[in-house]
Amino acid sequence: MDEEDNTTYVPYSKRPEWSDIEPIPQYDESLPRLIHINYDKEYTDAMDCFRAIVKKKEISERALELTEFLINYNPAHYYIWKYRQELLLKLNCDLKKELVNMEENTYSWMKSYQIWHHRQVLVDNLNDPVDEMETINVVLEMDSKNYHAWAYRQWLMTRFNLFDKSELDYIDDFLLEDIRNNSAWNQRMFYYNNRPSILLDAEAENEINYAIEKIKILPNNKCPWTYLKGIIELNEKTLLDYPDIEELCTQLKDDKSCIFPLSMYYDISLMKYKKNPTKESYENLLKILKELEDRDFRRVNYWNHKRNQLKFFNKQNDKSFD
Amino acid sequence: MGILDLPFSLDEISYNDGGIQTESSNVQIEVENDVKPLIQPYHIMEENRINSDHIILNRHAHIKFLRVGLKGLSSQAVGLDASQAWICYWIIHSLDLLGATLSKSEIERAINTLSACQNPTGGFGGGPYQFSHVAPTYAAVNTLAIIGTEEAYNVINREKLYEWFMSLKQPDGSFQMNEGGEIDVRGCYCVLATAKLLNILTPELTSGVAEFIASCQTYEGGIGGYPGNEAHGGYSFCGLAALEILKKTDYINSDSLMEWVTSCQMKLEGGFQGRINKLVDGCYSFWQGGSFPLLEGIYTKKNEPFDTCGFFDREALQEYILLCCQNQYGGLLDKPKKSPDFYHTCYCLSGLSLAQHYYIYDTIQDDFKENQELTTIVGKVSNLIRATHPVHNISMVKVKKITSYFSNSSIVNVDSTESLASSIEIITNKDKSSDN
Numbered sequence: 001m002d003e004e005d006n007t008t009y010v011p012y013s014k015r016p017e018w019s020d021i022e023p024i025p026q027y028d029e030s031l032p033r034l035i036h037i038n039y040d041k042e043y044t045d046a047m048d049c050f051r052a053i054v055k056k057k058e059i060s061e062r063a064l065e066l067t068e069f070l071i072n073y074n075p076a077h078y079y080i081w082k083y084r085q086e087l088l089l090k091l092n093c094d095l096k097k098e099l100v101n102m103e104e105n106t107y108s109w110m111k112s113y114q115i116w117h118h119r120q121v122l123v124d125n126l127n128d129p130v131d132e133m134e135t136i137n138v139v140l141e142m143d144s145k146n147y148h149a150w151a152y153r154q155w156l157m158t159r160f161n162l163f164d165k166s167e168l169d170y171i172d173d174f175l176l177e178d179i180r181n182n183s184a185w186n187q188r189m190f191y192y193n194n195r196p197s198i199l200l201d202a203e204a205e206n207e208i209n210y211a212i213e214k215i216k217i218l219p220n221n222k223c224p225w226t227y228l229k230g231i232i233e234l235n236e237k238t239l240l241d242y243p244d245i246e247e248l249c250t251q252l253k254d255d256k257s258c259i260f261p262l263s264m265y266y267d268i269s270l271m272k273y274k275k276n277p278t279k280e281s282y283e284n285l286l287k288i289l290k291e292l293e294d295r296d297f298r299r300v301n302y303w304n305h306k307r308n309q310l311k312f313f314n315k316q317n318d319k320s321f322d
Numbered sequence: 323m324g325i326l327d328l329p330f331s332l333d334e335i336s337y338n339d340g341g342i343q344t345e346s347s348n349v350q351i352e353v354e355n356d357v358k359p360l361i362q363p364y365h366i367m368e369e370n371r372i373n374s375d376h377i378i379l380n381r382h383a384h385i386k387f388l389r390v391g392l393k394g395l396s397s398q399a400v401g402l403d404a405s406q407a408w409i410c411y412w413i414i415h416s417l418d419l420l421g422a423t424l425s426k427s428e429i430e431r432a433i434n435t436l437s438a439c440q441n442p443t444g445g446f447g448g449g450p451y452q453f454s455h456v457a458p459t460y461a462a463v464n465t466l467a468i469i470g471t472e473e474a475y476n477v478i479n480r481e482k483l484y485e486w487f488m489s490l491k492q493p494d495g496s497f498q499m500n501e502g503g504e505i506d507v508r509g510c511y512c513v514l515a516t517a518k519l520l521n522i523l524t525p526e527l528t529s530g531v532a533e534f535i536a537s538c539q540t541y542e543g544g545i546g547g548y549p550g551n552e553a554h555g556g557y558s559f560c561g562l563a564a565l566e567i568l569k570k571t572d573y574i575n576s577d578s579l580m581e582w583v584t585s586c587q588m589k590l591e592g593g594f595q596g597r598i599n600k601l602v603d604g605c606y607s608f609w610q611g612g613s614f615p616l617l618e619g620i621y622t623k624k625n626e627p628f629d630t631c632g633f634f635d636r637e638a639l640q641e642y643i644l645l646c647c648q649n650q651y652g653g654l655l656d657k658p659k660k661s662p663d664f665y666h667t668c669y670c671l672s673g674l675s676l677a678q679h680y681y682i683y684d685t686i687q688d689d690f691k692e693n694q695e696l697t698t699i700v701g702k703v704s705n706l707i708r709a710t711h712p713v714h715n716i717s718m719v720k721v722k723k724i725t726s727y728f729s730n731s732s733i734v735n736v737d738s739t740e741s742l743a744s745s746i747e748i749i750t751n752k753d754k755s756s757d758n
Contacts, residue, residue, distance in 0.1 A: 026450050027438060034431040035406045035449075036394040043400060051451045077404045079453040082502060117504045144345070145600065147552065154550045180346035182542075182598040186552040189541050194550055220340045222585065222598050230541030257338050297330075298592075300323060301633050302584040308628055309577075 011045040017062065023048030024055060043073050054083060059090045075109040085121050095122045096130060103135065110139050116148040120155060129160040137170075144174055145183045154190055163195035179214055185223040189230050204235035212248060220258040228264075239268050259296045262288060266306075274313065282321040285310060324637030324700065325592050326364045326374055335590050346599045353601050356658040357591050360645045377644050377701030379674070380652065384667065385422050387652025388413045391664055392428065404448035407439050407458035411465045412668035418468050418717055419671045419707045429469055436462045437477050444482025445500075454486060455500040460512035467519055467724040468716050475727055484522045484733050487513050495530020506547035507538050511560035514567045515714055519721070521728040523567070532570040535561040539574045542598065543582030553582060555596035555609040562616045563713045569688070576620045583613045584634060591646065592638030593657075603656045604647040604666050607639055607673020608715065615676065615690060615712035619683035630696060632680060639677040640700035643670050672710050679709040692718065 013023045025048055027033055039047075046069055053063045067084040070077060088098055099122055102115065109115045123132055133156065139149045157163060168191065174184035192199050192207070208231060211224040232239060239245055246268050252261035266288045273281045286307065293303040314321060328335070336354055339347040363372045391413055395402070402409060410432055417424065424432070438450040439462055445454025446462040466474040490498045490509070497509035510531050517523045537549045538561055544553025545561035558579065565571045586594050586606070594606035614633050621628050647654045647670045653662025654670035680696035683689075692709050699706050711721045 024451065031434045031438075032427065032431045033438070034392055034428070034435040035409055037399045037403060037406075038394060038397050039400060039403075040397050043397075047403075054451070074400050074403055076401055078455060078500065078503065079404065079447065082453060082500070085502070113504060120504075121502070145597070147547070147554065151548060151551050154548075158550075178344035178346050179342065180344055180599040182600070183552050186540065186542070186546075190550045193541075218340050218342050220338060226542050226598075233541065257340075297323070297328060297335075298587050298589050298635050298638060299584050301629070301631055301635070302580065305580070305628055305633060309626070312626055 009042065011042065012049040012066065013045050018049060021049050021052045024051035026051070046070055046073070050080065059087055061091070063087055064091065064093070075105065075112050075114060078114050081114045081118050085118065088122070089125060095126050098122055099130060106135060107139065107142070110143060110146055110149065113148065116152045120152060123156070124159070129156055129162065132156055133162070144178065144181055147183070150183050150187060153187070154194070158194060161196065163191065167191050175214065179218055180221055180223060182223050185227050189227060192231070192234060199235055201235065204231055207231045208242065208245070212244070215248065219252050219255065219261060222260060225260040225264060238271060239264070240271055256295055259292060262292055262295070266292065270310070277314070277317065277319050279321045282314070323635045325361055325590070325641050327366050329366060331367050332358050332362060332365060332590065337590070349601060353657060354590050357646055360658060361641070364645070374701060377705070379644060379701070379705040379707070380648055380650065381420055383650065383652035384654070385417065385420055387662065388416050388664070388667065404452060405458070406449040407436060407446055407462040407465070408448070409664055410435060411461035412664035414465050414468050415716060416664070416668050416671050418720070419675055419710060421708060424469065429471065429474070432465065432469060433474055433477060436466060440477065440479070442482070443486040444479040444484070445486045453500055455503065456490065456497060456509050456512040457499060459483070460516050463516045463519060464714065464716050468720050470720050470723050475724065478520060480520050480522055480728070480731065480733060483520070484517070484527070487517065487527060491527070495534040507535060507545060507557045507560045507564070508547070510535055510564045514564045518567045519714065519724050519728070521725070521731060522733045524733060528568055532565055532568050532573045535565055536573040539579070543575065543578030552597060555586060555594060555606045558583065559609045559612045562613050566616050566619065566713055571616070571620045571623070576617060579613070580617050580633065583610055586610050587634055587638065591642050592635065593642035593646070594639070601657065602642070604643060604654060604673070605656065605669035607643055608669040608676065611639060611673045611676045612712055612715070615681040618681070619690065622683040622685065630680070630693070636677040636698050637700050640674060643674045644701055644705070671707060672715050675707050675710040676712065678706055681712055
């Protein structure tokens with residue numbers, strides 16, 4: 001607080017309209033403690049009054065104002081948020097107005113759990129998605145991988161059945177901007193996995209082509225490769241049902257700067273091997289693993305584990321090709 | 323393995339953006355440029371290379387940084403006002419890993435502080451007079467377990483705490499973080515880890531949790547906070563550790579989780595990212611690194627053979643923590659150019675501990691134990707810190723101590739061998755209360 005504020009600021013405990021409140025200090029000062037935060041005196045004063053309000057279970061306008069003051073001081077205060085929610089509901093406040101009032105705060109505190117949960121509680125009570133999608137859009141425009149914002153978007157879509165096809169265009173815009181945005185890829189999977197209608201073969205085909213297009217733009221990007229697998233699984237098929245994908249892997253697998261096509265090629269070859277284990281295909285698998293180990297040196301142990309799993313398969317199926 | 327002895331120059335293993343520059347690749351390259359000069363002097367291809375024996379953990383500086391935190395925090399720390407129980411855990415766990423002994427007065431002050439955070443419901447709030455929340459409850463119980471005295475254990479009101487946990491349980495098996503609060507995989511881990519230490523894991527408390535967690539595993543292999551959410555290191559650890567407590571790790575696809583979590587170890591930096599195409603962060607040394615002993619436990623239980631060397635690059639992770647995450651004046655950090663804080667100090671050290679020690683799953687004890695022959699230390703031998711428990715993230719000995727202390731206490735005051743009888747009793751009590 002600057003000089004001027006100091007002269008005009010009256011602590012809550014000194015305000016006439018708060019004279020009935022007996023402030024409660026946080027700690028019993030006679031007991032030595034471990035944590036000492038050197039709070040500003042305005043904050044301590046307000047918190048002492050807040051504790052008294054909670055003790056009285058007071059539901060009032062002044063309590064509401066106090067929670068706003070404290071939240072602005074510290075937006076991570078889950079229990080002040082919770083009390084505010086109770087106040088808003090019990091005082092029959094205009095929840096839509098609260099959402100609008102908290103707009104700026106949402107942008108400032110977009111990485112905090114509390115602000116998102118607050119919006120969720122309000123919207124759930126309103127039983128109306130109001131303009132929440134727009135708020136989320138603003139946040140994602142600033143922080144395109146914001147975990148809370150995507151999670152809240154998913155909750156909102158599920159709660160109000162907002163699975164419009166325009167969601168796919170929205171996601172596509174993110175991927176045109178940054179093809180590596182894994183949050184956007186995940187949202188695409190969420191869309192197909194959670195909308196009320198099931199995935200049709202033609203749609204699966206479309207999505208596979210979509211991923212393949214993105215792979216052709218940038219093969220060295222894990223997202224579309226994983227998405228490809230995910231869509232195929234969602235469609236209850238396997239990689240073996242899509243010769244185009246094998247063809248793609250074959251084309252790209254020799255590029256040493258990238259592991260994903262070779263890794264998927266391994267998956268396909270392993271599936272074939274499990275159907276028809278021959279010495280020749282086994283040796284080919286070992287060769288692929290060796291190459292993966294060389295390129296993906298940070299994961300030597302992982303590829304070694306894949307080799308162990310392959311040998312374990314042989315043992316269980318009485319194949320001894322070593 | 324590791325970064326330093328690999329016969330590739332750092333430029334050779336740098337990020338390849340394939341000619342397509344986006345926000346993700348730009349920030350990645352920036353971080354690599356910050357990391358390279360810190361690694362380069364120790365690199366095998368460097369002329370006049372500094373021997374890696376000279377890599378040291380600034381133990382004394384870190385202990386001092388942590389203890390200064392116990393003396394007092396500036397008004398800037400007001401953002402942590404609802405995380406006071408967490409500050410206790412971050413600092414005391416870090417001190418414990420570093421081998422520092424807590425003084426009598428520190429123990430007394432810690433017990434006073436945590437007692438003040440406890441509510442009549444048995445749960446703990448983030449600070450005194452704050453509503454109970456499962457995250458600070460986990461932090462408080464873990465801290466009391468690290469302190470490890472009878473007086474510390476006696477702070478905990480097991481019966482009340484159990485009732486409160488049950489009140490947070492949702493029809494789908496998950497838990498709210500607090501009454502009316504958000505629901506995600508953290509809640510499952512915090513509740514179950516606490517309940518496990520206190521021997522209050524009943525069938526009622528655990529029912530449906532594994533199914534909920536399994537529904538949070540995504541197409542990527544990792545686990546998200548809630549069904550549909552993106553796979554994330556923090557939630558993956560919480561989910562996997564909770565399944566381990568439940569002895570239901572077979573509910574998830576361990577092969578795809580393994581594929582995902584190993585792919586999160588960064589090629590150049592050696593540390594972990596929390597999500598695909600995001601940046602390295604020292605705290606994921608624990609959140610991602612913590613999955614490996616648990617995954618090994620799964621393969622042990624399945625009798626699937628694997629090589630005892632760890633599934634990740636243990637040297638590279640230690641190199642990242644020691645060379646890139648230490649502040650010279652004490653404290654550890656997210657990545658170069660960031661400031662140290664207690665959270666990152668705690669989870670960098672916890673990750674360091676997991677990378678140094680090697681854990682095996684003991685199918686007789688149904689718990690993890692250390693295989694000291696496979697300890698790996700980057701840098702000076704004195705860099706070795708205490709072994710943390712891969713499920714609870716408190717030192718191994720402290721887990722043993724508290725679980726054996728409560729092993730004979732039963733939640734409904736019947737002999738613990740009659741767990742079936744006790745669960746029936748709880749069910750009938752529940753029926754009675756719903757009749758009213």
